[in-house]
Amino acid sequence: MRPFKHPEIDAVSLEHLLHALSDPVRMDIVRRLADEGEASCNALDGGRPKSSMSHHFRVLREAGLVWTRNDGTVHMNSLRRKELDKRFPGLMKAVLTAK
Amino acid sequence: MRPFKHPEIDAVSLEHLLHALSDPVRMDIVRRLADEGEASCNALDGGRPKSSMSHHFRVLREAGLVWTRNDGTVHMNSLRRKELDKRFPGLMKAVLTAK
């Protein structure tokens, strides 16, 4: 698989980012990435079908939240935390803190 | 019209709140309420039909973002800012700051 295209952080819209976070499956992915640093799609599927997860990871990537790199057959995902903190100061902290 | 029921702030879910904010019309309403303090539905419609606006205000109310009080035939809306700041510290500030 070729590397993914990720949006420039400045092109990321708040609207799309909030929409991406407003789904429980995706919010769960984001929280786990925030905790665990980097993880494969596989490791975060919670028993859901691969195609469903692939969809959610795509939404997260396109929203600018997640960076995916290829490592063999595995896709390793991570939060674009530093960039996000610059682009939307305080947002991710507030979101991840909220219970 | 009878007074609306607003959710208890502790019953407000981050998920629903983020979804409510992920629509451009509603985000615009929230920004203007943050600026102007209190406003009627009418004052914020931007030329859109009343029924569309009524829908968006309902979503905002049910998400816990907006408080609506009756004042004669007018419905005055305001951000539940203080409560939101307690419930989700830093969130509204980050959202409203983002450009």
Added chain:
DNA sequence: GCTATTGTTCGAAATATATCGAACTATAGA
């Protein structure tokens, strides 16, 4: 009571989103 004003509710149509199986692609390793 009558009328104008503000919004809500209902119903329908258009659009978007979520979910998931099946087929496919790419890579690692034997």
Added chain:
DNA sequence: TCTATAGTTCGATATATTTCGAACAATAGC
């Protein structure tokens, strides 16, 4: 080259959401 593994893409279905006109409800003022 063959096989197993990790994800993507496609296509279909189900569900949500947005939008808006039309009918309705509540209040103010005459």
